[in-house]
Amino acid sequence: xxxxxxxxxxxxxxxxxxxxxxxxxxxxxxxIFTPGFYDLEVKEGHLSGFLIxxxxxxxxxxxxxxxxxxxxxxxxxxxxVGAIVAISAATATxxxxxxxxxxxxxxxxxxxxxTRTPLWIxxxxxxxxxxxxxxxxxMLVSRARIQPMVATLVLMVAGRGIAQLITNxxxxxxxxxxxxxxxxxxxxxxxxxxxxxxxxFVLAWLLARRTAFGLFVESVxxxxxxxxxxxxxxxxxxxxxxxxxGLCAGIAGLIYSSNVKSADANNAGLDLELDAILxxxxxxxxxxxxxxxxxxxxxxxxxxxxxTTTMYAVGVPAMAALAIKGxxxxxxxxxxxxxxxxxxxxxxxxxxxxx
Numbered sequence: 210x211x212x213x214x215x216x217x218x219x220x221x222x223x224x225x226x227x228x229x230x231x232x233x234x235x236x237x238x239x240x241i242f243t244p245g246f247y248d249l250e251v252k253e254g255h256l257s258g259f260l261i262x263x264x265x266x267x268x269x270x271x272x273x274x275x276x277x278x279x280x281x282x283x284x285x286x287x288x289x290v291g292a293i294v295a296i297s298a299a300t301a302t303x304x305x306x307x308x309x310x311x312x313x314x315x316x317x318x319x320x321x322x323x324t325r326t327p328l329w330i331x332x333x334x335x336x337x338x339x340x341x342x343x344x345x346x347x348m349l350v351s352r353a354r355i356q357p358m359v360a361t362l363v364l365m366v367a368g369r370g371i372a373q374l375i376t377n378x379x380x381x382x383x384x385x386x387x388x389x390x391x392x393x394x395x396x397x398x399x400x401x402x403x404x405x406x407x408x409x410f411v412l413a414w415l416l417a418r419r420t421a422f423g424l425f426v427e428s429v430x431x432x433x434x435x436x437x438x439x440x441x442x443x444x445x446x447x448x449x450x451x452x453x454x455g456l457c458a459g460i461a462g463l464i465y466s467s468n469v470k471s472a473d474a475n476n477a478g479l480d481l482e483l484d485a486i487l488x489x490x491x492x493x494x495x496x497x498x499x500x501x502x503x504x505x506x507x508x509x510x511x512x513x514x515x516x517t518t519t520m521y522a523v524g525v526p527a528m529a530a531l532a533i534k535g536x537x538x539x540x541x542x543x544x545x546x547x548x549x550x551x552x553x554x555x556x557x558x559x560x561x562x563x564x
Contacts, residue, residue: 227545231541235516236515245259246260246522251398263514269464270485272405273458276343276455279450281495282501286361286486287454288365289365291365292372292478295472297459300335301466340459342364345364350447365482369475389467392464413503
């Protein structure tokens with residue numbers, strides 16, 4: 210085999226190559242059709258522009274994709290992450306100002322920059338509740354042996370009801386500036402939420418690639434029965450990955466509610482579970498489980514957010530945005546099909562033979 214052919218086969222089998230290719234195609238589209246898309250300027254001491262918006266707005270989806278990756282790698286799925294985002298947001302905002310959840314208060318009674326509960330307690334409580342939700346999913350899947358789609362569908366449906374109970378059916382508005390910093394703050398010119406994503410990613414990567422845990426996850430996804438006979442506790446592995454997914458969704462809920470400065474149990478995190486699954490699939494993790502790449506999933510999340518930002522930049526009407534997004538996603542998924550890969554392999558092979 211010639212050098213170009215061997216290089217192509219290495220790229221073809223790389224999980225990171227295809228999401229980067231998809232992201233490059235979107236960026237190329239913006240070079241041609243979106244003037245000013247790459248312009249960056251300094252506003253109020255931090256960078257501003259479409260590229261910064263992609264990183265900032267995509268932070269929630271990147272967190273969900275990190276948690277979802279290991280779940281899907283075990284041949285599972287977590288449909289409840291959007292509802293857990295709502296539960297986390299509701300828990301944090303109600304603790305900041307619980308009076309708003311039980312009674313209507315006139316605007317002259319609202320006190321700016323005051324919280325009824327210390328911020329660190331609000332954050333820890335939201336993360337504890339979301340982690341418990343992930344643990345619940347893990348118990349249903351690993352101990353009760355319920356199919357992952359059915360097990361997580363329970364919390365997907367009930368989760369928003371739980372969030373409404375927490376907020377007493379109201380949209381909770383936050384008036385506490387330190388809380389805003391989580392989703393709206395900037396550090397060294399970049400969104401603070403991006404640093405949170407980086408920390409979570411590094412910790413998840415260390416767990417997956419610097420310990421045996423990542424190999425156990427892939428082994429369970431490839432063949433759970435063989436893993437059991439190899440001494441790997443399939444139940445515990447699944448319990449852990451669903452718990453991690455719940456924790457990531459809880460962090461995403463804090464960023465989401467901080468960004469919009471409120472918690473709406475009906476709309477917070479709505480349909481984000483579908484985008485998270487798609488980001489992982491774009492990252493090359495098969496729904497049947499097995500080999501996974503956290504970095505590729507993060508790039509997949511950026512692909513989805515880039516599509517959304519591009520549609521806003523070119524002025525696509527809101528009513529048509531979902532349809533056009535579906536077309537973009539279809540094109541990206543087609544890049545992953547074996548037929549497309551075989552055609553590209555054939556073309557590159559012929560070009561290499563001629564040279």
